[in-house]
Amino acid sequence: HALLIAPTGSGKTEAALLWAARQRPARLFYTLPYQASMNAMYGRLSRLFDTERVGLLHGRSTLALYRFLMAQEYTPDAATATARALRNKAGLAYYPVRVFSPYQMLKAAFQLKGYEALLADFTRAAFVFDEIHAYEPHRLAMILETVGYLVRHYEACFLFMSATFPRPIRERLQHLLGTEALIRADAALYRHFRRHRLHLAEGDLAAPEGLRRIREAIAAGQQVLVVVNTVRKAQELWAVLHPWAEEQGIEAHLLHSRFTGQDRLSKEQAILDAAGLNQTERRPLLVVATQVVEVSLNLDLDVLFTDPAPLEALLQRFGRVNRLGKRPPADVFVFQEMDDGTRRVYRPAVQVERTLEVLREAPAGLVVDEARIQDWLDAVYTGEVLTAWEEAYEQSAAEFRHNFFADLLPFRGNPALADQFHRLFDGVEVLPEGLMGTWEALRAEQPIAADALLVPIRWYQYQHLLARGLVLPPDKSADLPPVVRVPYDGEKGMSLWEDDAY
Structure with missing residues (x-):
């Protein structure tokens, strides 16, 4: 295990791949916080290893794969069929290299269907985590508790890398991984990155x-x-x-x-x-x-x-x-x-x-001076800031250990936990009412293109729309996604209610 600190744009990805090669793992999971960064990394690793060795797995990966294929002059039908096949293979133990979000990893802890196969897939695997600071304390605690579980029980190996590691995150990572190994860019590199x-x-x-x-x-x-x-x-x-x-x-x-x-x-x-x-x-x-x-x-x-x-x-x-x-x-x-x-x-x-x-x-x-940024971070994470962060993290970590790993048994899923997972991490994809006609015209011949018309919102935002009567009553016979009566504009995006602060 190791932690890597280096400036943005300084070659951390290449260093991570060299680290992974030295581990000689059964599989490599490259873990990122955002879909756009996952899509970009999939393209990058596919060029390096070729597409038969790299999989992409996140909530919209089928659409991303469809776009990649359409750019290669596939027909819509061929792109649809191939994108679905590639997405399905990424969910299985097929590709030796996979790009995914940590929420895919958390599916095992939340006991989603097939989680036993996920744990088998993670055994003796190498994980590269990029930009671990991007998660707020509640979700970070769940991610790191899962990391610790995989280290203790499945011999998984982890590299965490970032331009910055706040001290409380760094200390918890070192404790969970049982290592003090910290790789830091040298002074000459930092001088270049002013x-x-x-x-x-x-x-x-x-x-x-x-x-x-x-x-x-x-x-x-x-x-x-x-x-x-x-x-x-x-x-x-x-x-x-x-x-x-x-x-x-x-x-x-x-x-x-x-x-x-x-x-x-x-x-x-x-x-x-x-x-x-x-x-x-x-x-x-x-x-x-x-x-x-x-x-x-x-x-x-x-x-x-x-x-x-x-x-x-x-x-x-x-x-x-x-x-x-x-x-x-x-x-x-x-x-x-x-x-x-x-x-x-x-x-x-x-x-x-x-x-x-x-x-x-x-x-x-x-x-x-990017070499001094860690001093700034340590100055921020003191007093009230540190206390609030640690309280939120430790409460979430303790609840997660008790409610999830203490009750993790094979061949026994938990529907309540699965529902909780979708509320926490998946959100809801909705169809603006103004795009219904386009969606219906596409769904038979180009279903992935139809799904590309959906807009992701947070679970609480969807509940607000329901409460305000802005969600059309479901029509099960039409097999429609949730349809919302809010404006959508291709330049501006979707607008929610007028007093929405987000």
């Missing part, structure tokens, strides 16, 4: 002064990334900035979690085409996004304007600009006003407040 110049800005990003700065950066010919903490705020900001960008003839994109699968994948590819690594021609660009951009896409824009967030999230946002460090340090502007949406998304909000306190201690215009 890529960002930090500015703390007063007020709210969406206030007139913030909008003026964003427009000035775009007008100066820069590729501008704007990251906010809620979908609603991203949509509101887009409504202000997009018409202006359009008048100027400047390419602009909006990215968040409430697009259909079809639109989300198209937008991600368009952003990668415009602002990916090693661009031959840089042209002015605006990207407005939520947290989905933090670890999902290998982007290399010029300047960042961001809402306040926990330090780990801010560092990931920084990593989307001047990613390779080939240009002079890029300006990153962190706005300090904490709106209600930020306080709801990041709970307890004291973690964001403490992050801002630590950053205020830095000189204005500081070029960030």
Whole structure:
């Protein structure tokens, strides 16, 4: 087992594969937090190992595979059949290398149907975990308890890697894995990765002064990334900035979690085409996004304007600009006003407040030394922040050990736990009412393309829509997904109720 700390864009993936090769495992599971990053890693590993050795497994992997195949000039029928076959094989012990989310691993603990086969598949396997900090304490506790269980009982081997490891996470990983092994990038590499110049800005990003700065950066010919903490705020900001960008003839994109699968994948590819690594021609660009951009896409824009967030999230946002460090340090502007949406998304909000306190201690215009970031993190995770984090983590870990692993027996599933799993991790995919006609036209001949019209929302959001009478009564004879009476726009995405803060 080992922990690896190195800057974003410094070659952690290659190092992880070298580590895995030395373990000579029965299977390799590459574990990532977001579907976009899983799709990108699947493409990368497929080119390295070929598609017969690499599987992709997440909630929308069939759609992602379908898109990969359509790009290779498959017919829709052939792409549908092949994508389903590939997805089914990824769920079996077929591929020696698989890219998946940790929630696929948790299916064993939640005793979903066939979990015994999952545990057999995990035996003596190697797991690479990327960006473990992306999970809040409650879910992180469940993931790490499962890791410990696989280490103790199934001889699984783990590499955890990240640009940052908050001290409480690092200590728990070392305890669970029974190792002090910590691989850290050397000083010479960190000197090369001084890529960002930090500015703390007063007020709210969406206030007139913030909008003026964003427009000035775009007008100066820069590729501008704007990251906010809620979908609603991203949509509101887009409504202000997009018409202006359009008048100027400047390419602009909006990215968040409430697009259909079809639109989300198209937008991600368009952003990668415009602002990916090693661009031959840089042209002015605006990207407005939520947290989905933090670890999902290998982007290399010029300047960042961001809402306040926990330090780990801010560092990931920084990593989307001047990613390779080939240009002079890029300006990153962190706005300090904490709106209600930020306080709801990041709970307890004291973690964001403490992050801002630590950053205020830095000189204005500081070029960030990534070798010192761990000191910043350790300064954030003290006092009230550390106490709140540890209480949430330890409570969840204790409940998980008692309710799951103490009662794990073969050939005895638990439907109640399965339902709990789907509420916690799967959410609900809904069909906006305005897309019903298109969905019905596609479902017979191109069912995967029809499913690409669904929009993922959280379980509680679905319950709110039900309570407000915004979900059509189910028609079992029509075999429809849940249909919701809310607006959907291919540019803006799906809007929920007017006072939705997320």
